Amino acid sequence: MLAFAIKRFLIIIPLLFLISATSFIILQAPPGDYVSQYLARVSMQQGFPITKEEEAALRHQYGLDQPLYMQYLKWLGKVMRGDFGLSTAREAPVNELVKERLLLTVGLTFITILFIWSFAIPIGVISAVKQYSIIDYIFTFTAYIGVATPNFLLALAIMWVVLDLGGGYIGGLFSPEYMNAPWSWGKFWDLLKHIWVPAIILGTDGMAGLTRIVRANMLDELNKPYVLTALAKGLPVWKVILKYPMRTALNPFFSGIGYALPQLFSGAVILGVVLGLPIIGPLLLEATLEEDMLLAGSLLFILAGLTLIGTLISDIILAWADPRIRIEG
Amino acid sequence: MAAGGIAPPQQLDEEEIYLAPQWKLVWWRFRRHRLALVAAGLLSIFFLIALFPNFLSIHDPKITHGKDSLVGPQRINDLWRFDPYVYDLKTVRNPDTFALEHTPDKEKKIPVNFFHHGQEYKLLWLFKTDIHLMGIDTEDGRPFYPLGTDRLGRDIWSRLAHAIRLSLSVGMVGMLISLVLGVLLGGISGYAGGWLDVLIQRLIEFIISIPTLPLWILLAALVPSSWGIVQVYFAITTIIALLGWTGMARVVRGRFLSLREEEFVTAARLAGAREGRIIFRHMLPSFVSHIIASVTLTVPAIIIAETSLSFLGIGLRQPAISLGVMLVEAQNVRSIALTPWVLVPGLIVIIIVLSFNFIGDGLRDAADPYGRGG
Numbered sequence: 001m002l003a004f005a006i007k008r009f010l011i012i013i014p015l016l017f018l019i020s021a022t023s024f025i026i027l028q029a030p031p032g033d034y035v036s037q038y039l040a041r042v043s044m045q046q047g048f049p050i051t052k053e054e055e056a057a058l059r060h061q062y063g064l065d066q067p068l069y070m071q072y073l074k075w076l077g078k079v080m081r082g083d084f085g086l087s088t089a090r091e092a093p094v095n096e097l098v099k100e101r102l103l104l105t106v107g108l109t110f111i112t113i114l115f116i117w118s119f120a121i122p123i124g125v126i127s128a129v130k131q132y133s134i135i136d137y138i139f140t141f142t143a144y145i146g147v148a149t150p151n152f153l154l155a156l157a158i159m160w161v162v163l164d165l166g167g168g169y170i171g172g173l174f175s176p177e178y179m180n181a182p183w184s185w186g187k188f189w190d191l192l193k194h195i196w197v198p199a200i201i202l203g204t205d206g207m208a209g210l211t212r213i214v215r216a217n218m219l220d221e222l223n224k225p226y227v228l229t230a231l232a233k234g235l236p237v238w239k240v241i242l243k244y245p246m247r248t249a250l251n252p253f254f255s256g257i258g259y260a261l262p263q264l265f266s267g268a269v270i271l272g273v274v275l276g277l278p279i280i281g282p283l284l285l286e287a288t289l290e291e292d293m294l295l296a297g298s299l300l301f302i303l304a305g306l307t308l309i310g311t312l313i314s315d316i317i318l319a320w321a322d323p324r325i326r327i328e329g
Numbered sequence: 330m331a332a333g334g335i336a337p338p339q340q341l342d343e344e345e346i347y348l349a350p351q352w353k354l355v356w357w358r359f360r361r362h363r364l365a366l367v368a369a370g371l372l373s374i375f376f377l378i379a380l381f382p383n384f385l386s387i388h389d390p391k392i393t394h395g396k397d398s399l400v401g402p403q404r405i406n407d408l409w410r411f412d413p414y415v416y417d418l419k420t421v422r423n424p425d426t427f428a429l430e431h432t433p434d435k436e437k438k439i440p441v442n443f444f445h446h447g448q449e450y451k452l453l454w455l456f457k458t459d460i461h462l463m464g465i466d467t468e469d470g471r472p473f474y475p476l477g478t479d480r481l482g483r484d485i486w487s488r489l490a491h492a493i494r495l496s497l498s499v500g501m502v503g504m505l506i507s508l509v510l511g512v513l514l515g516g517i518s519g520y521a522g523g524w525l526d527v528l529i530q531r532l533i534e535f536i537i538s539i540p541t542l543p544l545w546i547l548l549a550a551l552v553p554s555s556w557g558i559v560q561v562y563f564a565i566t567t568i569i570a571l572l573g574w575t576g577m578a579r580v581v582r583g584r585f586l587s588l589r590e591e592e593f594v595t596a597a598r599l600a601g602a603r604e605g606r607i608i609f610r611h612m613l614p615s616f617v618s619h620i621i622a623s624v625t626l627t628v629p630a631i632i633i634a635e636t637s638l639s640f641l642g643i644g645l646r647q648p649a650i651s652l653g654v655m656l657v658e659a660q661n662v663r664s665i666a667l668t669p670w671v672l673v674p675g676l677i678v679i680i681i682v683l684s685f686n687f688i689g690d691g692l693r694d695a696a697d698p699y700g701r702g703g
Contacts, residue, residue: 156659
């Protein structure tokens, strides 16, 4: 088990390198660098140009006169130590900007996964046991609609309905009075009261897919002779279902969570914009639109890193649940 | 879908099943998937709209009517009694809010003409004509708005017809790019094997293990703002397709791997067939239906991606008209509550994506005529 976990962890390292390189290339892609952008702003404010010597000195100070791979290694070294540098447009350390958003992003994803698990499994099982019943058709149809509706449309529709019914929810994760308040139990409770709306919207996509997987696997298992044997021995139906076929049917489900994670993080970006959530995604979009590429690249790296770690965790859970995977690796 | 096997519902004798070519078997199975058939019908309508958006539109989709901002949908009355009409619009400035308000003027009926002579346009980029599906004659040249107008007073109905064209074409072009990439890389991976296979598989794993939307956002931001509509269109479509070919590649690779060991491939090889002939003449035809099914499921993903990016303001931009660009109007919930018709493009997105998904599922079930049902 430990060997498996270590092996999985080792696979992640080259992927992280690849992502960091991608992020860095994107960071570098727009014309101009940190200094030229900074100078453009300063000379606009002060109204006089900056001499070539001063510019060169600044370049040297930030290490921009070194070759690209050196810059990358230095950037990577700092990132490894958890320092993402300064955001140009906001003139604040990236770490400061990201800290709370990171927590909320992880929290939102976690609650979304909980939501998906607690609904996709029973719905999938019920649809399979009652195949071609009204319930099955309703769930199947809802799943199709869920997949076909872009997240942001669903968010807009739900907010519209809530607004129409006179409800107070208009996005965000906090009530105004807690928006900038320091963390307290009151704020945490306030968060819980808000976070379920984005979690449900975000969850529909993944849930629809996973429900189908559980249903298909359950159908496969239900047709196997051991189910018939168990029934023939006089076990109650619910016990047969919960004890034998469901266990096997849930295996692909655990790995499915791993595949759903990138989708969840993608979905959270656009949902965050529509609902005005203080998570990483919307900041990424803002930074991109402001051409604050250092911030944008760092955020891309953080999001991708989070996804990889999440996938790692789900892989380990899968291995823990299914011994076969541990051995085959 | 219930029973497995290949038996078509009609009373075909066994001989007919034996002699049927593969496409026929696929069609027999596909035909049993009712929803997929309905979806295919719906999609053909959308493709017709995409071919003739100018014929359907009532007005130039780009022309703004400043005083007709946010007009609600105008009902066409008596549509089935051969003399349909709409009520004229009465526009009054609200003395309290100073906003222009539009109400139907029940006194004035304006007849709606079919095959109306309106603005000139080129049908299929070739034939000059001025015939539109619907239109009205008014002294001030004011058109009517079956689906209302947006903030700038542009006719949503006409814009929708053009948006369907652009969004569908993004889906199709993106699908073609994914198809080429997927078949090429998946084919190499599955047929050649070895270190190339390992390399391509790692690349695929890398792409599916990172969240695509943030990457799309960053890549889309690198598209220079000075580019014209056509350049942006191809840039965005390519960016989306670059990250969307992995599913296809996996299908193709899996098929190649399983077919490589089949007897008929060995037979062809022993008979002295060249590699190219083995691949294109013997292997490819046996899984074309799988590719088509997988391709059908790529299109909706690409359309959703385009819609999302454009909605965020970093995909296609004005003056291009796509479903996503139209949905930019619906960014504010409060404005949706007041003018719900700006969400109509969203409904169209859902219908198009649903149709593609149903057809894709139907094809996937049908792709393997000898497989079990379900």
